[in-house]
Amino acid sequence: MTESVETSALTPAPGTPAPGTSGQTGTVVRSTVLKRLFKNPMGIIAIAILLTMAVMAIFADVLAPFDENFANISKTLAAPDAVNILGTDSSGRDVWSRLLFGAQLTLSSALLCAAVAIAIGLPAGLVAGYYAGKFEAVSNWVVSILMSLPGLIVLLTIRAAFGPSVWIAMIAFGVLISPSYFRLTRSAVQSVRNELYVDAARVSGLSDLSIITRHIFSVVRAPIIIQTAAIAGVAIAIQSGLEFLGLGDPAKATWGVMLSEGFKNVYLTPTLLFWPAFAMALTIGALVLLGNAIRDALEDGEKIKHRRQKAHQAEDAATASATKSARKTIAAVEAGTEHHLVKVTNLGVGYPQADGTIKKVVDDVSFHVDRGEILGIVGESGSGKSQTAFSILGLLPDTARIVGGAIQFDGNYTVAPGDEKVSQERLSKLRGKRISYIPQEPMSNLDPAFTIGYQLVTPMVRVLGISKAEATTRAMKLLSDVGIVSPDRTFRAYPHEVSGGMAQRVLIAGAISCEPDLIIADEPTTALDVTVQADVLDLIRDLQRRLGVGVILVTHNFGVVADLCDRVVVMQNGRLVEEGPVREILREPKERYTQTLLASMLEGKEPMSMLVSAAASATASPTAKENVL
Amino acid sequence: MTETAALRAAESAPARQKLLRVDNLVVEYAGKGFRARKFRALTDINISIGQGETLGLVGESGSGKTTLGRAVLGLAPVSGGKITFEGKDISQATRKERRVLSRDMQVVFQDPYTSLNPALEIGDILAEPLGVQGMEQAAAKKRVKELLDQVGLPSDAIHRLPREFSGGQRQRVAIARALALSPKLIVCDEPVSALDLSTQARVLDLFLQIQKDTGVSYLFVSHDLDVVRHISHRVAVMYRGEIVEQGPADVVTRDPEHPYTQRLLLASPVPDPDRQEKRRADRHRLLEEQRMQAEQAGVPA
Numbered sequence: 056m057t058e059s060v061e062t063s064a065l066t067p068a069p070g071t072p073a074p075g076t077s078g079q080t081g082t083v084v085r086s087t088v089l090k091r092l093f094k095n096p097m098g099i100i101a102i103a104i105l106l107t108m109a110v111m112a113i114f115a116d117v118l119a120p121f122d123e124n125f126a127n128i129s130k131t132l133a134a135p136d137a138v139n140i141l142g143t144d145s146s147g148r149d150v151w152s153r154l155l156f157g158a159q160l161t162l163s164s165a166l167l168c169a170a171v172a173i174a175i176g177l178p179a180g181l182v183a184g185y186y187a188g189k190f191e192a193v194s195n196w197v198v199s200i201l202m203s204l205p206g207l208i209v210l211l212t213i214r215a216a217f218g219p220s221v222w223i224a225m226i227a228f229g230v231l232i233s234p235s236y237f238r239l240t241r242s243a244v245q246s247v248r249n250e251l252y253v254d255a256a257r258v259s260g261l262s263d264l265s266i267i268t269r270h271i272f273s274v275v276r277a278p279i280i281i282q283t284a285a286i287a288g289v290a291i292a293i294q295s296g297l298e299f300l301g302l303g304d305p306a307k308a309t310w311g312v313m314l315s316e317g318f319k320n321v322y323l324t325p326t327l328l329f330w331p332a333f334a335m336a337l338t339i340g341a342l343v344l345l346g347n348a349i350r351d352a353l354e355d356g357e358k359i360k361h362r363r364q365k366a367h368q369a370e371d372a373a374t375a376s377a378t379k380s381a382r383k384t385i386a387a388v389e390a391g392t393e394h395h396l397v398k399v400t401n402l403g404v405g406y407p408q409a410d411g412t413i414k415k416v417v418d419d420v421s422f423h424v425d426r427g428e429i430l431g432i433v434g435e436s437g438s439g440k441s442q443t444a445f446s447i448l449g450l451l452p453d454t455a456r457i458v459g460g461a462i463q464f465d466g467n468y469t470v471a472p473g474d475e476k477v478s479q480e481r482l483s484k485l486r487g488k489r490i491s492y493i494p495q496e497p498m499s500n501l502d503p504a505f506t507i508g509y510q511l512v513t514p515m516v517r518v519l520g521i522s523k524a525e526a527t528t529r530a531m532k533l534l535s536d537v538g539i540v541s542p543d544r545t546f547r548a549y550p551h552e553v554s555g556g557m558a559q560r561v562l563i564a565g566a567i568s569c570e571p572d573l574i575i576a577d578e579p580t581t582a583l584d585v586t587v588q589a590d591v592l593d594l595i596r597d598l599q600r601r602l603g604v605g606v607i608l609v610t611h612n613f614g615v616v617a618d619l620c621d622r623v624v625v626m627q628n629g630r631l632v633e634e635g636p637v638r639e640i641l642r643e644p645k646e647r648y649t650q651t652l653l654a655s656m657l658e659g660k661e662p663m664s665m666l667v668s669a670a671a672s673a674t675a676s677p678t679a680k681e682n683v684l
Numbered sequence: 685m686t687e688t689a690a691l692r693a694a695e696s697a698p699a700r701q702k703l704l705r706v707d708n709l710v711v712e713y714a715g716k717g718f719r720a721r722k723f724r725a726l727t728d729i730n731i732s733i734g735q736g737e738t739l740g741l742v743g744e745s746g747s748g749k750t751t752l753g754r755a756v757l758g759l760a761p762v763s764g765g766k767i768t769f770e771g772k773d774i775s776q777a778t779r780k781e782r783r784v785l786s787r788d789m790q791v792v793f794q795d796p797y798t799s800l801n802p803a804l805e806i807g808d809i810l811a812e813p814l815g816v817q818g819m820e821q822a823a824a825k826k827r828v829k830e831l832l833d834q835v836g837l838p839s840d841a842i843h844r845l846p847r848e849f850s851g852g853q854r855q856r857v858a859i860a861r862a863l864a865l866s867p868k869l870i871v872c873d874e875p876v877s878a879l880d881l882s883t884q885a886r887v888l889d890l891f892l893q894i895q896k897d898t899g900v901s902y903l904f905v906s907h908d909l910d911v912v913r914h915i916s917h918r919v920a921v922m923y924r925g926e927i928v929e930q931g932p933a934d935v936v937t938r939d940p941e942h943p944y945t946q947r948l949l950l951a952s953p954v955p956d957p958d959r960q961e962k963r964r965a966d967r968h969r970l971l972e973e974q975r976m977q978a979e980q981a982g983v984p985a
Contacts, residue, residue: 251799255861258757258791259813260783269812273803435880436851555745584744584907589951589967611881614953617960637957655885657910658954662933663892666885666914 091352098348104341119152123308168290171229180240284346393466403459431620439629449482491566493576497558501550508546556587710764740916790862794874796854807842852883913937
């Protein structure tokens with residue numbers, strides 16, 4: 056059940072560019088957890104072993120030639136033969152039969168242990184996580200007590216009180232280990248308790264019980280399965296440990312009892328020790344492997360790189376040597392283009408997929424920015440505008456590939472033609488010094504553990520090589536430059552102590568601290584309130600004029616574009632749709648897509664009028680409209 | 685159910701005209717820690733919404749506009765005042781009363797990514813409110829098909845998971861869920877803020893079309909004055925937990941009286957460089973004026 060998820064419309068509308076020609080190509084390939092589990096050799100082996108064990112245990116009565124306690128006194132410690140295929144033990148009991156019955160008892164008691172632990176830990180965790188309050192406080196106390204009990208001693212006491220039954224021991228162990236389920240469930244529930252879909256269910260009038268079973272239980276299912284694999288392994292080990300010490304029920308065949316018996320005769324017949332130990336090691340190992348395999352399957356990352364590299368090894372080697380020679384003497388940029396601050400030529404960015412293809416997110420994009428100019432890159436989500444900005448910054452994820460084109464900064468290539476990756480070597484010299492970055496989310500781009508002053512001073516000391524005292528004076532000046540009223544207080548504050556608008560001012564101060572030539576601002580005002588946005592836009596405009604830097608402003612808001620930009624690039628689905636001076640693009644857009652976007656603006660529209668149908672009749676472009684959603 | 689019908693019949697005519705009334709509402713949250721001070725999220729809120737009317741609620745983050753929507757839905761604690769829906773006091777409604785109410789009052793949240801359970805198929809998500817009201821499976825299935833059609837989604841969406849849809853399509857699913865029980869009021873909490881421009885236009889069209897077809901009322905919460913102007917009959921402006929201005933959409937969003945609304949209006953940029961330059965200048969002039977006034981009044985800015 057592999058789904059191909061495309062970001063574009065569900066049903067491709069007429070007029071959609073055929074895949075493979077231009078723009079974004081390829082699909083994101085995702086597979087289900089089960090499929091990934093079965094693709095993993097580790098998972099298959101673990102499942103096969105566990106299934107075999109289970110079959111042996113279930114059909115022990117049929118498969119075993121003898122009863123578990125049938126003793127042939129005349130044939131003790133016998134070597135394997137046609138009747139006793141694994142030999143006999145010191146009382147003349149058949150090892151193979153005892154191994155099968157042992158599997159039955161060992162596995163089912165381990166399952167009982169896990170079941171008891173789940174029965175206690177899961178509901179308690181669900182209730183504590185969902186309602187919090189008093190129940191959570193009390194159950195946390197109980198959990199702390201249970202976890203501080205010395206497990207083995209409790210089990211020994213219980214054996215002394217209730218006799219050597221493996222069932223009772225495993226129930227007790229289940230209770231002792233239930234806190235692990237409780238904690239797992241509680242934290243998983245806490246993470247979804249305030250999700251909007253839970254609120255929506257409440258508004259729909261669902262009872263708490265149905266909300267928990269329908270909406271909350273699904274998030275704990277997978278971790279519970281993984282945990283159970285681990286717990287069952289531990290239960291087998293603990294149980295066998297007790298029996299090995301001679302505390303088991305001698306009337307029952309379990310792997311632990313067999314181990315104990317084998318140990319007594321280890322000098323006479325070492326194989327007696329081997330078989331139960333082997334069965335145990337196999338089972339516990341398989342359980343651990345299964346847990347790991349499920350966890351790997353749940354984690355989305357598929358190992359794409361290795362497979363791809365194998366497939367294209369020869370090709371890669373060729374390009375590698377080519378780029379190596381190119382790196383030695385960085386190719387000179389095209390003559391006559393050196394004066395551009397940034398020039399992007401036919402840039403393509405792609406992500407390798409599991410099936411060996413490459414999903415292109417940016418395709419054939421060319422533009423340039425001059426000194427002292429503000430270029431706006433406008434587009435909707437998924438248009439590739441941020442990916443373009445990140446490739447100039449050299450901050451693309453590791454999996455990304457430059458599939459075509461070049462980027463030059465101030466007359467030198469940062470991505471030369473033919474390069475597969477952005478050269479970090481070349482960019483790390485520029486980033487922070489000559490190219491700086493203003494992010495979208497101010498709060499998540501400041502480290503909550505350090506003061507704002509520290510976060511401003513450290514880069515200056517490192518990049519500009521000035522003393523800490525000098526950097527502090529500079530930071531104070533920068534903070535007042537970006538319009539912060541009391542720089543002193545802000546300097547000493549931690550990020551959580553300032554507002555979002557203030558945090559964005561701090562980040563802008565950081566971006567200009569090392570006197571860059573180019574600032575890349577990725578939706579710098581999207582997370583801010585409108586009134587704060589206006590202030591921040593004013594600030595960026597003032598600074599840009601004062602410092603004469605080039606700015607690349609990535610945004611989806613035409614109002615912001617009109618406020619700041621000199622020139623505009625419009626992007627859609629990874630392609631460059633239109634480029635031109637801001638007045639031309641905003642007033643007389645030539646491309647249908649730009650027209651559609653501008654028609655979606657609410658400013659100046661008749662209230663309560665239909666926007667899309669009106670726009671469609673005005674421009675007569677039903678296909679363009681279909682493509683957008 | 686007969687109980688509410690009786691109640692409705694018993695209501696006098698003038699009270700019936702207003703679908704929702706909020707009088708002197710106060711919402712306070714308990715502070716963190718022992719004997720901590722209470723945090724007052726809403727102070728003395730008075731609003732009302734008529735049948736088939738849209739009240740736009742605009743304000744900056746932290747102004748309490750979302751909290752007001754949640755208080756109406758019973759998701760935020762009502763510490764004082766009264767919320768009346770169809771003449772019935774619902775400020776302290778129990779879970780059981782809420783279940784009855786859910787037929788008439790629904791919600792569309794801001795984030796279409798977290799407002800749909802990622803583990804459930806679209807069909808199950810849409811059938812959920814129907815099942816709560818005891819609708820039979822066959823009838824529910826038919827209604828789900830109708831809903832998908834109403835919001836412009838293909839009928840094969842029933843067996844798909846939310847992650848297979850784009851943001852705009854997910855918001856359509858969320859709208860369909862809100863419409864499932866043909867409610868009288870939908871609380872829309874920033875329903876278009878997370879959407880792209882052209883998607884936003886499409887979803888706003890959908891909201892308007894639905895209102896035209898079904899006569900539903902909206903409490904439409906947004907931070908965007910343009911959006912609120914476009915969709916609302918009346919607009920209330922919130923600032924620091926209070927309503928500072930309220931009136932017909934055209935007046936409030938074009939010629940506001942309150943200083944905050946004036947600032948808000950001039951802060952939102954227009955998509956033309958020259959007009960925007962003028963608006964920028966107007967804004968700076970306004971800020972200067974307001975600063976002077978504040979100084980004269982003896983209040984520090």
